Structures are given as C-alpha cells and as structure tokens.
Amino acid sequence: MGDWRRGRRGVAAAVGVAVLLGGSAYAGWALTPSAGPAPVARPSDRAxxxxxxLPPLDEPVxxxxxxxxxxxxxxxxxxxxxxxxxxxxxxxxxxxxxxxxxxxxxxxxxxxxxxxxxxxxxxxxxxxxxxxxxxxxxxxxxxxxxxxxxxxxxxxxxxxxxxLRDQIVVERVPYRLTWYRDGVARRTWQVSLGQRGQETPLGRTFVLGRTPPPESVYGGVDIYALGSVPDDPASVPDGLRGAHIGIHTWHHDGELGQQTTNGCIRLTPSGQRLLLTEVPEGSPVVVVDALPAPPSTA
Missing domain, CATH: 2.30.30 (SH3 type barrels.)
Known part of the structure; x- marks a missing residue:
C-alpha cells in the first residue's frame, strides 16, 4: 500500500490498493491469474x-x-x-x-x-x-x-x-525480503514496509493472486495480493478499507528501508518481476521481526 499522505502519489497509491482488492468502488479491476507473464509452474513442481x-487405523476420523x-x-x-x-x-x-x-x-x-x-x-x-x-x-x-x-x-x-517449492520471508526490522526455493535462499532485497500504526502484519500468509498496476506510481509491474489484511482496518485511509496487504513496486526506490507504506511490502521493479516469474499463487509468505541469522543471500 502506498503512502496516503503524500499528495497525488499518495492518492494514486490508495486508489491502487483499493483496486488491488477488487472493492465495489473499483469493480472494473480484479485479481487476474494471467496478467503479464504467467508464473512458472512446471509439471514436476506443481503436480x-x-x-x-488418513489417520492411523486405530485413530478414528x-x-x-x-x-x-x-x-x-x-x-x-x-x-x-x-x-x-x-x-x-x-x-x-x-x-x-x-x-x-x-x-x-x-x-x-x-x-x-x-x-x-x-x-x-x-x-x-x-x-x-x-x-x-x-x-x-x-x-x-x-x-x-x-x-x-x-x-x-x-x-x-x-x-x-x-x-509448493517457493517461500517468501519478510523481516520487518532489517527491511528485508528473501525468496527461498526448496528451503534454500535464492535472492534477497531491501524493502519498504508499513508506517507506524499501519505496520505490515506479522505471521504466515500466502500469495492469493496478482493484478496489473492500476496507476503509474506502481512502476508498470504487476502486484501480488496476499491473503493477509491490515491488522487495524480503521487505521488505513478510507480508500483502503477492505484492502489486502500486497507486494508491489513503486515509481522510485528512494524509500527502501523505511516505514512509508500503509502496510504493503514494496521492493524494486527488477525484484518484483523476478518474483512474478518464479513464485506462483499459493506460495507461503511469512512476516517476522527478524530471523535468528541473516539469510545467505543478505
């Protein structure tokens, strides 16, 4: 989610996330599994x-x-x-x-x-x-x-x-997102996260779907919608009520490593494009404060 308080950029971001969620006010937009390049889903990966x-024979269902x-x-x-x-x-x-x-x-x-x-x-x-x-x-x-x-x-x-072979782990304290495949860290990026009062929710969630960017502020790259929602729905601007948390890019990278969003996870366009290519819907996402040790790709 973008920063509502920053003039046109904030307004566009707020509208964009509401669109991401397919809210009734923006019914012309919705999640789409085929917007842009399809996620990689090899038969052996996703069979x-x-x-x-079933439980053991002596344990009834x-x-x-x-x-x-x-x-x-x-x-x-x-x-x-x-x-x-x-x-x-x-x-x-x-x-x-x-x-x-x-x-x-x-x-x-x-x-x-x-x-x-x-x-x-x-x-x-x-x-x-x-x-x-x-x-x-x-x-x-x-x-x-x-x-x-x-x-x-x-x-x-x-x-x-x-x-499911892929996993995304987001660390709030170091502002870090790491993509794992088969339990091995593949790439790490610095990210922007939710501002105070609208922190990116902790816990396990997953990639629910994707949608084209509704405004130019998203850098022309598709957006992931996650299964998670704001922890405090009343804390977000009216245009974001009912919103899901997303992973998306921005039209510049000057706020990476900061708390500037309405709860979403923001990374570089190149990083988002790679995730969209490699990480399919249903893949788990975990948000923690920090891992016990940095990933090997950090």
Whole structure:
C-alpha cells in the first residue's frame, strides 16, 4: 500500500490498493491469474496429488457436522470470525503442500468442530491454492484467506493437493525480503514496509493472486495480493478499507528501508518481476521481526 499522505502519489497509491482488492468502488479491476507473464509452474513442481491423507487405523476420523447452507463464503472481504489462531504463525519452516478445493467446502474451527464458512474453488474468479499448515486425525488445516494468523480446518475429500517449492520471508526490522526455493535462499532485497500504526502484519500468509498496476506510481509491474489484511482496518485511509496487504513496486526506490507504506511490502521493479516469474499463487509468505541469522543471500 502506498503512502496516503503524500499528495497525488499518495492518492494514486490508495486508489491502487483499493483496486488491488477488487472493492465495489473499483469493480472494473480484479485479481487476474494471467496478467503479464504467467508464473512458472512446471509439471514436476506443481503436480496435483489426490487428498488421501488418513489417520492411523486405530485413530478414528472425527465426523464433520453438517454445514448449514446459509454459512458465509470466504471471499475477498474480511473472513468471518470464529476461526482458530495459527499456533505456528511465526514459524518460517517452509510449507510444502497447497490445497485446491474442487467444490464448495465447509470449513471448521477444528477437527470434528463447528462449521464456520464455505471455502470456494475461486476467490474473485481466481483459482484458489492455500498452503497446508498441519494435519490432525485425518483433517487438514490451511492458512485462512482474508484474515491474519488464522487457520481453517477441512475434513477429507473435495480437494486436491499441489507441491509448493517457493517461500517468501519478510523481516520487518532489517527491511528485508528473501525468496527461498526448496528451503534454500535464492535472492534477497531491501524493502519498504508499513508506517507506524499501519505496520505490515506479522505471521504466515500466502500469495492469493496478482493484478496489473492500476496507476503509474506502481512502476508498470504487476502486484501480488496476499491473503493477509491490515491488522487495524480503521487505521488505513478510507480508500483502503477492505484492502489486502500486497507486494508491489513503486515509481522510485528512494524509500527502501523505511516505514512509508500503509502496510504493503514494496521492493524494486527488477525484484518484483523476478518474483512474478518464479513464485506462483499459493506460495507461503511469512512476516517476522527478524530471523535468528541473516539469510545467505543478505
């Protein structure tokens, strides 16, 4: 997200992020999986695997309670309340499997728990891939879209899994973003992050989708929309209400290493282009204050 307070540049940034989110005021724009070069998705990298994970034979699978038809759907708007916290939200261990719904799926607050909302195969018409965070007694927990530091639990069936090779780790204190593949650091960039009161949210999230840049201030490079949202929605300008956190470029690099955004992660155009080429939707993103040791690429 851009800096709302800096004249035309701030106004353009605020509009741009609202567009990024596909808000009703800017309905002509939405996430698109095919804007610009398609992310690399080699068959061996992203081969789909049937969802056949089962518990040990002596451990029964908790029964899924019937889900009322009037449950809300998880969409671009903030996710409904009632989902459990992600207990490992600051863990940078790579999540190596993603889940792709093949139909409308009821999500629960725990294995055998209460149904909370429906997870759809798409969000804003973009095919959905969510990282798998844990498994328990035949159930699968995924990172919840449109929320921060929350999990959604699913019973067996109705989805396929895909291998995830890439991960993005953002460190707030050194203003650093590192791209990993297969657990190995590949590249590191300095970034700009959220200003005071609008800090870039901590925790695990993922690349939800991408959208073309709506204004020239974004440097002509596509934008990643993440699954995360501002921690304090009331703190952002009115034009950003309902916004997701994004990874994007800017029309200059003079603010790298500073807290100047409304929560988004800003890096160089060359860095963003490389990520867009290499890191597909569904890839996990983790925001921490600092890693125990700098990555080898720092």
């Amino acid at each position: 789909e695997i049937p969802s056949t994970t 908790p029964t899924a309670a019937p889900a009322p038809d009037d449950l809300p759907e998880i969409a671009y708007d903030p996710a409904p309340a009632g989902f459990p916290d992600d207990p490992d939200t600051l863990d940078t261990t790579p999540l190596t499997e993603g889940l792709r719904p093949t139909r409308r799926l009821a999500t629960y607050d725990g294995p055998g728990g209460r149904p909370v909302a429906f997870l759809m195969p798409t969000i804003s018409e973009v095919p959905l891939t969510v990282p798998i965070a844990r498994r328990e007694r035949g159930w699968t927990a995924v990172l919840l879209p449109s929320a921060n530091r929350k999990l959604a639990w699913l019973p067996p069936g109705g989805f396929r899994t895909v291998a």
